[in-house]
Amino acid sequence: MRARILSAAAVTATAVSIAVVAAGGSQAAGTTTVAVKDFAFSPKTVTVRRGSTVTFIWKGKAQHDVTVISGPTRFHSPTMASGRWSTKRLTRKGTYRIECSIHSMVMRMTLKVR
Ligand SMILES: [Cu+2]
Secondary structure, eight states: OHHHHHHHHHHHHHHHHHHHHHHHTOSOSSEEEEEEETTEEESSEEEEOTTOEEEEEEOSSSOBOOEEEESSSOOBOOOBSSEEEEOOOOOSOEEEEEEOTTSTTTOEEEEEEO
Protein backbone atom coordinates (compact mmCIF):
# COMPACT_ATOMS: atom_id res chain seq x y z
CA MET A 1 0.00 0.00 0.00
CA ARG A 2 2.77 2.36 0.92
CA ALA A 3 4.55 1.61 -2.37
CA ARG A 4 1.42 2.44 -4.33
CA ILE A 5 1.15 5.83 -2.59
CA LEU A 6 4.80 6.61 -3.30
CA SER A 7 4.41 5.72 -6.95
CA ALA A 8 1.40 8.01 -7.29
CA ALA A 9 3.52 10.80 -5.82
CA ALA A 10 6.26 10.08 -8.37
CA VAL A 11 3.78 10.33 -11.26
CA THR A 12 2.54 13.65 -9.90
CA ALA A 13 6.10 14.95 -9.62
CA THR A 14 6.80 13.95 -13.22
CA ALA A 15 3.70 15.76 -14.45
CA VAL A 16 4.74 18.88 -12.57
CA SER A 17 8.24 18.87 -14.04
CA ILE A 18 6.86 18.48 -17.57
CA ALA A 19 4.58 21.45 -16.95
CA VAL A 20 7.55 23.52 -15.75
CA VAL A 21 9.54 22.71 -18.90
CA ALA A 22 6.56 23.67 -21.06
CA ALA A 23 6.14 26.96 -19.21
CA GLY A 24 9.83 27.75 -19.60
CA GLY A 25 9.58 27.04 -23.29
CA SER A 26 13.18 25.98 -23.48
CA GLN A 27 13.10 22.55 -25.07
CA ALA A 28 10.22 21.92 -27.41
CA ALA A 29 10.63 22.34 -31.15
CA GLY A 30 8.16 24.84 -32.44
CA THR A 31 7.73 28.33 -31.11
CA THR A 32 9.35 29.66 -27.97
CA THR A 33 8.42 33.06 -26.57
CA VAL A 34 10.67 35.66 -24.99
CA ALA A 35 9.36 38.76 -23.22
CA VAL A 36 10.90 42.11 -24.17
CA LYS A 37 10.57 44.20 -21.02
CA ASP A 38 11.84 47.56 -19.78
CA PHE A 39 14.79 46.74 -19.69
CA ALA A 40 15.52 43.06 -20.02
CA PHE A 41 14.79 40.01 -22.09
CA SER A 42 13.07 37.26 -20.13
CA PRO A 43 14.30 34.60 -19.99
CA LYS A 44 17.92 35.63 -20.60
CA THR A 45 18.93 32.24 -21.96
CA VAL A 46 16.80 30.15 -24.30
CA THR A 47 17.64 26.83 -25.93
CA VAL A 48 15.58 25.61 -28.86
CA ARG A 49 15.77 22.80 -31.36
CA ARG A 50 16.89 23.49 -34.89
CA GLY A 51 13.93 24.46 -37.04
CA SER A 52 12.18 26.32 -34.25
CA THR A 53 11.13 29.93 -34.25
CA VAL A 54 11.31 32.41 -31.39
CA THR A 55 8.58 34.97 -30.87
CA PHE A 56 9.47 38.11 -28.95
CA ILE A 57 6.60 39.84 -27.17
CA TRP A 58 6.98 43.48 -26.14
CA LYS A 59 5.71 44.00 -22.57
CA GLY A 60 7.10 47.38 -21.56
CA LYS A 61 6.54 50.96 -22.63
CA ALA A 62 9.93 51.86 -24.08
CA GLN A 63 11.07 51.13 -27.61
CA HIS A 64 13.27 48.11 -28.11
CA ASP A 65 14.62 45.92 -30.85
CA VAL A 66 16.04 42.41 -31.13
CA THR A 67 19.44 42.32 -32.81
CA VAL A 68 21.83 39.40 -33.24
CA ILE A 69 25.34 40.69 -32.59
CA SER A 70 27.10 37.34 -33.10
CA GLY A 71 26.06 33.90 -34.18
CA PRO A 72 25.65 31.55 -37.14
CA THR A 73 23.31 34.03 -38.85
CA ARG A 74 22.34 37.62 -38.21
CA PHE A 75 18.83 38.99 -37.99
CA HIS A 76 17.07 41.88 -36.34
CA SER A 77 13.58 43.09 -35.62
CA PRO A 78 12.20 46.54 -36.27
CA THR A 79 12.30 49.00 -33.36
CA MET A 80 8.96 48.60 -31.61
CA ALA A 81 7.19 49.63 -28.38
CA SER A 82 4.46 46.98 -28.44
CA GLY A 83 3.35 43.91 -30.29
CA ARG A 84 5.34 40.86 -31.26
CA TRP A 85 7.96 39.79 -33.77
CA SER A 86 9.07 36.30 -34.72
CA THR A 87 12.31 34.99 -36.13
CA LYS A 88 12.28 32.84 -39.21
CA ARG A 89 12.88 29.15 -38.61
CA LEU A 90 16.31 28.83 -37.02
CA THR A 91 18.05 26.31 -39.25
CA ARG A 92 21.66 26.85 -38.14
CA LYS A 93 22.90 25.40 -34.87
CA GLY A 94 25.00 27.50 -32.55
CA THR A 95 24.95 30.29 -30.01
CA TYR A 96 23.36 33.58 -30.93
CA ARG A 97 24.20 36.63 -28.81
CA ILE A 98 21.27 39.00 -28.89
CA GLU A 99 20.85 42.52 -27.63
CA CYS A 100 18.50 45.44 -27.85
CA SER A 101 20.67 47.88 -29.76
CA ILE A 102 19.06 50.83 -27.95
CA HIS A 103 19.84 49.46 -24.46
CA SER A 104 22.75 47.19 -25.25
CA MET A 105 24.42 47.74 -21.90
CA VAL A 106 21.60 45.99 -20.05
CA MET A 107 19.39 44.18 -22.53
CA ARG A 108 21.26 41.10 -23.62
CA MET A 109 20.37 37.47 -23.99
CA THR A 110 21.69 34.19 -25.37
CA LEU A 111 19.78 31.97 -27.78
CA LYS A 112 21.13 28.47 -28.31
CA VAL A 113 19.99 26.39 -31.26
CA ARG A 114 20.86 22.72 -31.12
CU1 LIG B 1 15.73 48.22 -25.40
